[in-house]
Structures are given as structure tokens and as C-alpha cells.
Amino acid sequence: MSTAPSSPKSQERIGVYVCHCGSNIAGVVDVKDVAQWAGRELAEDGVVIARDYQFMCSNLGQELIEADIKEQGLTRVVVAACSPHLHEATFRTACQRAGLNPYLCEMVSIREQVSWVHTDRDLATAKAKALIAGGVERVAWHEPLEPLIVPINPTTLVVGGGIAGIQAALEIADSGYPVILVEREPSIGGHMAQFDKTFPTLDCAACILTPKMVAVGSHPNITLLTYSEVERVDGYVGSFLVTIRKKARYVNAETCTGCGLCIEKCPVRVVDEVFEAGLGYRKAVYRSFPQAVPKYPVIDTEHCTYFQRGKCKACQIFCPTQPKSINFEQKDEIIQVEVGNIILATGYELFDCRRIPQYGYGRLANVYTSLEFERLCNAAGPTGGEVVLRDGVTKPKTVGIIHCVGSRDSKYNSYCSVICCMQSLKFAHLVKERTGAEVYNFYIDMRTPFKDYDEFYQKVLAEGVHFVRGRVAEVTDAARHPGEEGKIIVQVEDTLIGRQRRIPVDMVILSAALEPRRDAQEVAHKFGIACSANGWFIEKHPKLDPVATMTEGIFIAGCAQGPKDIPATVAQGAAAAARVIGRIHQGHLALEPVRASVIAERCSGCRICNNLCPFNAISFREDLGVTEINPALCQGCGTCVAACPAGAITGTQFSNEQVFAQIEGLLMLDFSGAPRGAAVRMLEPALS
Amino acid sequence: MSTNGAKPKLAMYWAASCGGCEIATLNIGEHILTVDQVFDLAFFPCIADFKVSDVEGYPDGYIDLCLFNGAIRSSENEHMAHLLRRKSKILVAFGSCAYEGCIPALANLTSRQAVLRTVYLDNPSLDNPSGVLPQTTTPAPEGELTLPAFYHTVKTLDQVVDVDYYVPGCPPESHQIWAVLQTVVAALTEGAPLPPKGTILGAGQVAVCEECPLARHEKTIPRFYRPYEIVPKPGLCLLEQGLVCLGPATVCGCGALCPRVGMGCRGCYGPLPGVVDQGARILTALASVIDVTGKPGDNEEELARRVQDAVSTIPDPAGLFYYFSMAHSLLHRARVADNQ
Incomplete structure (x- = not known):
């Protein structure tokens, strides 16, 4: 029951390699001294060679290690350099080339954890030594590991039929592999289908989107499941088993021709809160929009007269197909599909502008959200593209557009929603073009990066749009001055002239923030990935791995990962597809063998760990009364290892022996320069 | 032999x-x-x-x-x-x-002086007006009297x-x-072989839960209760009901005597083989199942407060988690001012 493991260290031949990283490390740490110290002081712990080198990660640096493994018969390697995140794979591969199992290599971070965070050269050097001593003690306990090989099912599931999901699905399908595309709404298209024009080129959103939608609908490699939701995900990368609920459409897709007669004959008009953003109507049997893919309508049972009162059936009566395509008896269908990889492209939701009551949305008729305005100026929208006030006839003479509504505001969302500046500029241009009105843009900072964006800003400036820099305090209909009666007044501090201004307008457009889907957390849990504090899906690496997640086989694309514009969304959809296609081409995947496992004979089935796994790798075997970990799902995070009160879960590379040995090593020297063991002895007075 | x-x-x-x-x-x-x-x-x-x-x-x-x-x-x-x-x-x-x-060994959470003070000076049933404390040597007419030193x-x-x-x-x-x-x-x-030196005899290899008849499920615990505060539902894992039970962190052998009668395991059989610190083990285990599930955008201070509220339903964590294992734990003792 001692904390000091009886180390197998004396048998190992350990090489220690200390990297200068140019001046990144050597500028603060005396790397030569560290290497010499390790060779001298850690000799009895198995260190047979210790070197320092300018750039360990260079080919020459790696060759140094390889040569030592072969010539000195090293059985363990410790590289003291940058973070394992960056170069662990490099040094493991170098070991492997020299015939050493790659998992017998340990990286010690003396850049991120030492040179970059310290300025005192002596103390930093001492800390580097302590960390290396920890690494040396630890590496002696490493075990040779073999990667876990799993086959990859070539079918891919794409969740979400917006432009990100559409792009991903098409890329994979075009390269010859099957795709199952699941969309919650009756049609694919997502938010982009609701837009009129796209910035900065002002091409028609529908014109560029619908060909892709049609391509998805008719692609032989794509199985399209609209009006469907993923219920459950089992399995792991390469062989997921996904349970999907196909909600009842009450329309038989095999026989329906999409003629639309049922829609025409349906007597019920319902405000369309989804596609028309509440500005227009649809029927109880409906298609989201004319170019919807698939073409089959759905019946909204909440509003359908037959479902509510048991009679009507107009749609069925007038359906011209034989047999009738309307089927009131249809039930939700649960299907299961096997896929190898999953791309989540579930998009965003618009900030609810009612949450900022002082902006008057929902109270003042002529305050619009950005999505409402998109529908208002859409040629296929409720007004046929006429920009008019709520009365349906009056054209506004003055329009105010407020940026950053619910974004960059610590009360709502502290992040920038990325698209609002450009979207607001687009609105300004469209208002000018359609009505000739005076337009005021109220902005905090104008953000127009990326290709042709600032040019668009210049163009809108040249069109005579007014720009007022300042966060709007209030939008009100309470007139205070002559000329304000009957208007909506925008109260704002113009920070460029340092004055309060009241600007009367006829119409206000709120550029609402992009927010994560309200069920994003639930979806993330279902697929075993994580959400950031703001609620967006977290990517594996913010710069270098933006579409992968910490869960193997689950990729993300589009606004579900964070606010972004259409080009970036499309790029991510394609990027996720490329990652998946690469996987499929390999045919199999070698998983990192750093995994947790339950020692069944030590598990008492207390079930503490059962709901802790962020990757759903843990399951309880009722028949055996013990918990099991699926090695292909486990990502080696160690949460369960730490939580197990019985010590019955062990993590490869993070065993108790390894961790305690590392601590022993860290305590080997104290920072006053006292000889080894001093720090441990400091604890001893408590014992005597 | x-x-x-x-x-x-x-x-x-x-x-x-x-x-x-x-x-x-x-x-x-x-x-x-x-x-x-x-x-x-x-x-x-x-x-x-x-x-x-x-x-x-x-x-x-x-x-x-x-x-x-x-x-x-x-x-x-x-x-x-x-x-x-x-x-x-x-x-x-x-x-x-x-x-x-x-x-x-719970005395390791305090000092020698404090123990003596409690026993010989502050105890309400005590009459010690001159504040006499035990001494290792005391002169007496018959000669020198000695007592063992109190550590x-x-x-x-x-x-x-x-x-x-x-x-x-x-x-x-x-x-x-x-x-x-x-x-x-x-x-x-x-002449039968003896077990290897250092073996823990008279105990099992798994936790008390193995011997406990109560039904166990996934656990999320919003707060803890002291035994007098609730009457536990029969047949159901006490920990799931918010009663601190060290059973999951304690080696079996006793037959789960306490949980069987509605009292959480106090951990007297000690940690499982290979576990160094029983108290730390139950601490991390309980910390893992405290349920103050937040959602994105929740105020961090609010979350911290909820965690604190849940944790503070355990009034004496050191005494509870190290009830039996204080001296043998990694902590060994608390650092107190008047150590001598």
C-alpha cells in the first residue's frame, strides 16, 4: 500500500532529448545544463543518454533519436520540447521507424509549460529538470501498445439539409459513396432557401441553391430522409448504428406526383412561422416553398380539419393519383441505418428579438427581424418582393437597420455573429434599390473582412446610406419633438460626434444574432460531442482541425460550429466531406490505443461511472453486474478512471503507476537546488 | 513453524x-x-x-x-x-x-494540544481548576512517576x-x-503456503456494492442528506437517495451490513486493492455525480454557487471521507499551527 511504485526502471535504457526550439525554449531554459543534468542525475533511473538539439522535430533531430535507439539499444525515449499536441505523433513515428513501439515515447512540455510562461532562467531550468525527471520515471511504466483497427462502413450520415449538409452530401455522393441525408423540416434548403439575395455579389439565393437541392433529391447515391430526426446513435467510428424517426407525412411518397392539388384544395390557412417567418400563410397540407425538395407535401395535423374534427378529407378527395396518395393512417416510422461516419450540419437559430424589449420587436408593428425582412424582399415571399410596412401597401421613406442585436452584448451573446454587418449592408442596398428610402445603419464596429466584402461596403456608402456609430439605446413610438409623430424613433448615442441623436424612421430592421439551436446540447450528447460555453459544437482544433470533433467519426460543418457566412459554410461542408472520403478510402482506421478499460473482477457495479462518459462508451451489463467500456468509442479522456471509487477502471498511458511515478519524479528535486529527494523529505516532518 | x-x-x-x-x-x-x-x-x-x-x-x-x-x-x-x-x-x-x-487518527485533523485541551480542560463534565495536564514525568514523594508521551x-x-x-x-x-x-x-x-507478505486478509477484492442487495442505477445527486434527515426508500441504493455511502470505495468482506439496514457504509474496511487514498477516491466519485447540470450561457458564478450548495450538504467531508483511513491516506494529517 505504498505510494512509491516498485519501479521497473533499472531495466530500461532511456534516452532523453532536450529541444532548444530555436530560442523558444533555449531563450529561457538552460537546455545544455538540463541535458547534462539528466544524463548525470537520472542515470540510476535508467537514463543512458541525454542530448540537447536545436530543433528536435527536424529530420536531423529525429534521426538522432533513431540512431540512438538502434546503436544504444534504447528501450524508452523522453523528448522534452513543445506540447504533445504538436509533435507527439512526430516523435512516436521516429521511434517506430527505429523499431521501438511508438507508445514507449513520452513527451515533456518544456515550452508551453516552462519557457513560455516563466522569465526566471534558474527557476525555469529547475522546473524543466523536474518535469523531465517526472517523464523519465513515468516512461519506465509505459507499455507497448498497438492501435485499434476498425473497418469503415462507406455510407455516411449527414444530419441537417441546409447548405452545409447539402454541400457535404453532394461531395461524398459525387465521389461514389452512399449518403443518408436527414432533415428535420419537410424540405431541405435550410435558412439559405429563405433568403432573397446573397452578399456581396447579390446573386439570387434560390437561383444558386435550388440546383444543388435538386441534385441532392435526384442523386442515386443520396437517400434523402426529410421530416425525420435522429433518435439514437449506437456504435462507433466505422460502424455507427443510427435510429431515425421518419415522422408521418400522411402523404405516400411512392404515388404522390407533387401536383399540389391537395394544397390548392385545402380549406385551412395557417400562419407560416417557419419558412415565412410569420409574414405569410400556408395551408394545413403544405410544401415549405415551391422549389421544395422533396416535392411531397406534409399534413400539419395540429391544423388539419380532419385530424382535429374528423371530417373534411378535401385533400384526399381531390388527389388525382390512383391509389390516393393522401393516407391519414400513416404512422411515424422508426428505421435503423448503418453508417461509418456522421457529419452534423444542424445550423443555427435566430436570436429572439423580444428578449430586448427596448427595441420594440413584437410591440411596434414596423420593427422587423432580419429574417422577416429577407422574406419581405424575396420575390417569392408574401409581398412578392415589395418592401412595404405591415399595412401591406405603404412604402417606407426612412429605414433604420440596427446591427449586433443580441450579439457582442454581455447580456445576451458576447460573440460576434459574423454575418450581421454584411447582411445589414445588403439590406441597406435592397431598401435603397426597392424604395429609394433614406437608410440609417446603426453599427458598433463595421466588420467587412473577406473577398469583395469591403468593396461592397464602399458601394453602399456611395449609394448614400447613412452610418451612425453607436449602440442603439431605444426604439420607441413616443414622440418628443415635432416631426416625430407617427414615426418610430431610434435613440442612439452617435459616438463619432459625441452626441445623443433621435432619428425618426418608418421601419426598423433588427440584425438578429445567430444562436445555437435550442436543442444543440441534447444533439451534442446524442452524438457524443461537446458544446462550447456559448453552445456551439466544439471542433477538434480551432485552427488545424476545424471540422473534426473529439469523437472519432463525427464531423461538424456550418453554423452549428459557430456563426459564419455562406462561403465559409460551404467550405466547411466540403471540408467535412473530404475528411470522410479520406476515411472511406482508407477502408479502416487505426484508433489511438489510449483507452480506459474496466477490470471486470474489480468492478462491483456501483454505477458511479455510468452516466459520466461524454462519448457514450460506458454501458452496464445487467447480466454480469459490471460496467463495460467500448474501446472503439472511448477517447481516453480519463473521466471515468478518476471517478471510479474502486480503482477498477484503468487508463492505458495514465495508469496509477505511471501517474504516481511521474509525481515522484517531479518531487525529485526542489527548487532551492537541494539534492534529489529533498522535496519528498520535506513532507516527512509530518510523519514523525 | x-x-x-x-x-x-x-x-x-x-x-x-x-x-x-x-x-x-x-x-x-x-x-x-x-x-x-x-x-x-x-x-x-x-x-x-x-x-x-x-x-x-x-x-x-x-x-x-x-x-x-x-x-x-x-x-x-x-x-x-x-x-x-x-x-x-x-x-x-x-x-x-x-x-x-x-x-x-481523526485526531490528525487537529493538534496534540487541542486534543489535550478538549479532554483535560474544556470538557464540561470535568473539574480541573488548576489546569493539570498529563506529564511524561512527575516528581512525587515516592519517587518520579512516568507516563507515556502523547504524540x-x-x-x-x-x-x-x-x-x-x-x-x-x-x-x-x-x-x-x-x-x-x-x-x-x-x-x-x-505446512500450507502463507499468502504473500503485505496481503490484506479477511476481505474481498471488490467494493461493498458487490455484497449489497440494494438496487443500483445511474446516479445524479442534487444534494446530500444526513441519515436523520430522510427515511431511505427500501431496496434502493442509498447513495442514489443522497445518503453518503462509502460502499463503492470500500473493499467488501463485511457483507454490506450497514447499507442493508439503511445506513450508508462508513468505509471501515478500507480502500480496494491498489487504491492509495480511499477518501480521495470517494471524493472524486461523489464529485462526478453531483448533479447541477448547467446549459450553455448559464452564469458561471451561479453554477459555482449551486455546486457549493450541493457540496455544503456534506458538513464534515474530511471526517466523513477519512473516517477510518486518515493516518494511512496521502494526507496523513492536517497541517495545524501548534504542532509540537
Whole structure:
């Protein structure tokens, strides 16, 4: 029951390699001294060679290690350099080339954890030594590991039929592999289908989107499941088993021709809160929009007269197909599909502008959200593209557009929603073009990066749009001055002239923030990935791995990962597809063998760990009364290892022996320069 | 081990302990007759009149089996530990006090001075107007009187002498004691192999839950309750109901006696094999299942407050999680100001 493991260290031949990283490390740490110290002081712990080198990660640096493994018969390697995140794979591969199992290599971070965070050269050097001593003690306990090989099912599931999901699905399908595309709404298209024009080129959103939608609908490699939701995900990368609920459409897709007669004959008009953003109507049997893919309508049972009162059936009566395509008896269908990889492209939701009551949305008729305005100026929208006030006839003479509504505001969302500046500029241009009105843009900072964006800003400036820099305090209909009666007044501090201004307008457009889907957390849990504090899906690496997640086989694309514009969304959809296609081409995947496992004979089935796994790798075997970990799902995070009160879960590379040995090593020297063991002895007075 | 047909020698000694271990040992029922048949008593202050001088007179290694219970609290305890180590072939740290420190070692959360103050000065049933405290030497007309020194820190037996085996429990269960005695008897009389040195005898390999009949599910615990605050639902895991139960972090062997009657396991059988710190284990386990599930955008201070609220329903975490294992834990003792 001692904390000091009886180390197998004396048998190992350990090489220690200390990297200068140019001046990144050597500028603060005396790397030569560290290497010499390790060779001298850690000799009895198995260190047979210790070197320092300018750039360990260079080919020459790696060759140094390889040569030592072969010539000195090293059985363990410790590289003291940058973070394992960056170069662990490099040094493991170098070991492997020299015939050493790659998992017998340990990286010690003396850049991120030492040179970059310290300025005192002596103390930093001492800390580097302590960390290396920890690494040396630890590496002696490493075990040779073999990667876990799993086959990859070539079918891919794409969740979400917006432009990100559409792009991903098409890329994979075009390269010859099957795709199952699941969309919650009756049609694919997502938010982009609701837009009129796209910035900065002002091409028609529908014109560029619908060909892709049609391509998805008719692609032989794509199985399209609209009006469907993923219920459950089992399995792991390469062989997921996904349970999907196909909600009842009450329309038989095999026989329906999409003629639309049922829609025409349906007597019920319902405000369309989804596609028309509440500005227009649809029927109880409906298609989201004319170019919807698939073409089959759905019946909204909440509003359908037959479902509510048991009679009507107009749609069925007038359906011209034989047999009738309307089927009131249809039930939700649960299907299961096997896929190898999953791309989540579930998009965003618009900030609810009612949450900022002082902006008057929902109270003042002529305050619009950005999505409402998109529908208002859409040629296929409720007004046929006429920009008019709520009365349906009056054209506004003055329009105010407020940026950053619910974004960059610590009360709502502290992040920038990325698209609002450009979207607001687009609105300004469209208002000018359609009505000739005076337009005021109220902005905090104008953000127009990326290709042709600032040019668009210049163009809108040249069109005579007014720009007022300042966060709007209030939008009100309470007139205070002559000329304000009957208007909506925008109260704002113009920070460029340092004055309060009241600007009367006829119409206000709120550029609402992009927010994560309200069920994003639930979806993330279902697929075993994580959400950031703001609620967006977290990517594996913010710069270098933006579409992968910490869960193997689950990729993300589009606004579900964070606010972004259409080009970036499309790029991510394609990027996720490329990652998946690469996987499929390999045919199999070698998983990192750093995994947790339950020692069944030590598990008492207390079930503490059962709901802790962020990757759903843990399951309880009722028949055996013990918990099991699926090695292909486990990502080696160690949460369960730490939580197990019985010590019955062990993590490869993070065993108790390894961790305690590392601590022993860290305590080997104290920072006053006292000889080894001093720090441990400091604890001893408590014992005597 | 015994030679010339003489019976092997048995000793049982109490250091800082309550005597419960002796009671539990005598409670093995009719098996006590077998013990009497097999062994000669060499030292057993609880039931037979031996003197320390008798033990001092034995040759080294004279005692075949010494069951040593009680923690090392005073210089006398330590002296006896060294003496019995020298005189015994097999020295067993018997019971929680000798093995882990147990209740006496909770004094490691405070200081020697504070303990003496509580016992000799602040105790409401006490009349000590001149504030007399025990002294190691006191002059008296008859000569100098001596008392053992009272240590600042309580230690386990293996922290002062080499120990061959451990028997956990407060006290060890009688059927387990008998099983241990049988193992040793088999070795002494039939030459059966002894378990490897350092083995924990008289306990299982898994947690108390293995022996617990209560139904267990996934756990999320919004707050904890003290035993008097709720009446637990029968048949359901106590921890899931918010009653702190150290069963998951405690090695089995007792038969889950406490949880069976609605009282959470206190952890007297100690940690599982390979676990260094029982208290830390239950701490991380409970921390993992405290349910203050937040959602994105939740105020961090609010979340921290909710976590704190849940945690503060455990009034004495150190005393609860290290009820039995304080001296043997990684912590060993709390750092207090007046240590001497």
C-alpha cells in the first residue's frame, strides 16, 4: 500500500532529448545544463543518454533519436520540447521507424509549460529538470501498445439539409459513396432557401441553391430522409448504428406526383412561422416553398380539419393519383441505418428579438427581424418582393437597420455573429434599390473582412446610406419633438460626434444574432460531442482541425460550429466531406490505443461511472453486474478512471503507476537546488 | 513453524483502540475451542494475565502469530509495536486502527494540544481548576512517576514497524477473523503456503456494492442528506437517495451490513486493492455525480454557487471521507499551527 511504485526502471535504457526550439525554449531554459543534468542525475533511473538539439522535430533531430535507439539499444525515449499536441505523433513515428513501439515515447512540455510562461532562467531550468525527471520515471511504466483497427462502413450520415449538409452530401455522393441525408423540416434548403439575395455579389439565393437541392433529391447515391430526426446513435467510428424517426407525412411518397392539388384544395390557412417567418400563410397540407425538395407535401395535423374534427378529407378527395396518395393512417416510422461516419450540419437559430424589449420587436408593428425582412424582399415571399410596412401597401421613406442585436452584448451573446454587418449592408442596398428610402445603419464596429466584402461596403456608402456609430439605446413610438409623430424613433448615442441623436424612421430592421439551436446540447450528447460555453459544437482544433470533433467519426460543418457566412459554410461542408472520403478510402482506421478499460473482477457495479462518459462508451451489463467500456468509442479522456471509487477502471498511458511515478519524479528535486529527494523529505516532518 | 510438538504461540495486543477487535475475535463462537487446541497463548492482556516483562523475556521470534490492534498514539504504543515485532514471526495489523488509523487518527485533523485541551480542560463534565495536564514525568514523594508521551500525530502500525499482513474492519467481522485464523493455522500445522507478505486478509477484492442487495442505477445527486434527515426508500441504493455511502470505495468482506439496514457504509474496511487514498477516491466519485447540470450561457458564478450548495450538504467531508483511513491516506494529517 505504498505510494512509491516498485519501479521497473533499472531495466530500461532511456534516452532523453532536450529541444532548444530555436530560442523558444533555449531563450529561457538552460537546455545544455538540463541535458547534462539528466544524463548525470537520472542515470540510476535508467537514463543512458541525454542530448540537447536545436530543433528536435527536424529530420536531423529525429534521426538522432533513431540512431540512438538502434546503436544504444534504447528501450524508452523522453523528448522534452513543445506540447504533445504538436509533435507527439512526430516523435512516436521516429521511434517506430527505429523499431521501438511508438507508445514507449513520452513527451515533456518544456515550452508551453516552462519557457513560455516563466522569465526566471534558474527557476525555469529547475522546473524543466523536474518535469523531465517526472517523464523519465513515468516512461519506465509505459507499455507497448498497438492501435485499434476498425473497418469503415462507406455510407455516411449527414444530419441537417441546409447548405452545409447539402454541400457535404453532394461531395461524398459525387465521389461514389452512399449518403443518408436527414432533415428535420419537410424540405431541405435550410435558412439559405429563405433568403432573397446573397452578399456581396447579390446573386439570387434560390437561383444558386435550388440546383444543388435538386441534385441532392435526384442523386442515386443520396437517400434523402426529410421530416425525420435522429433518435439514437449506437456504435462507433466505422460502424455507427443510427435510429431515425421518419415522422408521418400522411402523404405516400411512392404515388404522390407533387401536383399540389391537395394544397390548392385545402380549406385551412395557417400562419407560416417557419419558412415565412410569420409574414405569410400556408395551408394545413403544405410544401415549405415551391422549389421544395422533396416535392411531397406534409399534413400539419395540429391544423388539419380532419385530424382535429374528423371530417373534411378535401385533400384526399381531390388527389388525382390512383391509389390516393393522401393516407391519414400513416404512422411515424422508426428505421435503423448503418453508417461509418456522421457529419452534423444542424445550423443555427435566430436570436429572439423580444428578449430586448427596448427595441420594440413584437410591440411596434414596423420593427422587423432580419429574417422577416429577407422574406419581405424575396420575390417569392408574401409581398412578392415589395418592401412595404405591415399595412401591406405603404412604402417606407426612412429605414433604420440596427446591427449586433443580441450579439457582442454581455447580456445576451458576447460573440460576434459574423454575418450581421454584411447582411445589414445588403439590406441597406435592397431598401435603397426597392424604395429609394433614406437608410440609417446603426453599427458598433463595421466588420467587412473577406473577398469583395469591403468593396461592397464602399458601394453602399456611395449609394448614400447613412452610418451612425453607436449602440442603439431605444426604439420607441413616443414622440418628443415635432416631426416625430407617427414615426418610430431610434435613440442612439452617435459616438463619432459625441452626441445623443433621435432619428425618426418608418421601419426598423433588427440584425438578429445567430444562436445555437435550442436543442444543440441534447444533439451534442446524442452524438457524443461537446458544446462550447456559448453552445456551439466544439471542433477538434480551432485552427488545424476545424471540422473534426473529439469523437472519432463525427464531423461538424456550418453554423452549428459557430456563426459564419455562406462561403465559409460551404467550405466547411466540403471540408467535412473530404475528411470522410479520406476515411472511406482508407477502408479502416487505426484508433489511438489510449483507452480506459474496466477490470471486470474489480468492478462491483456501483454505477458511479455510468452516466459520466461524454462519448457514450460506458454501458452496464445487467447480466454480469459490471460496467463495460467500448474501446472503439472511448477517447481516453480519463473521466471515468478518476471517478471510479474502486480503482477498477484503468487508463492505458495514465495508469496509477505511471501517474504516481511521474509525481515522484517531479518531487525529485526542489527548487532551492537541494539534492534529489529533498522535496519528498520535506513532507516527512509530518510523519514523525 | 512449531517445533518439537510444542503448540504455536498466539498473542493479541491492543494499542490505541477500543477493545472491539478483541470482542470480535472472541465472538468467533465455538471456533475459539479450536484456537485453544491449536495455540498456546503467549500474550493477550484482554483475557489473560500476562505482563510486558513476560514478553520481554521471550526469545526473539518466540510468538508465531501476533494480532496487533490499535493505532500508534503514544510512546508506549510504539514501544509495544517494536517489542512485539521483535518477538513475533507473523505480525498482523489487525483491525482498522492498526491498519489505517481509524477513529484515533481523526485526531490528525487537529493538534496534540487541542486534543489535550478538549479532554483535560474544556470538557464540561470535568473539574480541573488548576489546569493539570498529563506529564511524561512527575516528581512525587515516592519517587518520579512516568507516563507515556502523547504524540502529536497518530500513526498506523506499518508506519512504525514492518507488518506481515493486514486485517481490515472496525472491527473485523468474526467470520473473516476465523477465516484468517484458519489460513494461518493451516500454514502452521499442515505446512500450507502463507499468502504473500503485505496481503490484506479477511476481505474481498471488490467494493461493498458487490455484497449489497440494494438496487443500483445511474446516479445524479442534487444534494446530500444526513441519515436523520430522510427515511431511505427500501431496496434502493442509498447513495442514489443522497445518503453518503462509502460502499463503492470500500473493499467488501463485511457483507454490506450497514447499507442493508439503511445506513450508508462508513468505509471501515478500507480502500480496494491498489487504491492509495480511499477518501480521495470517494471524493472524486461523489464529485462526478453531483448533479447541477448547467446549459450553455448559464452564469458561471451561479453554477459555482449551486455546486457549493450541493457540496455544503456534506458538513464534515474530511471526517466523513477519512473516517477510518486518515493516518494511512496521502494526507496523513492536517497541517495545524501548534504542532509540537
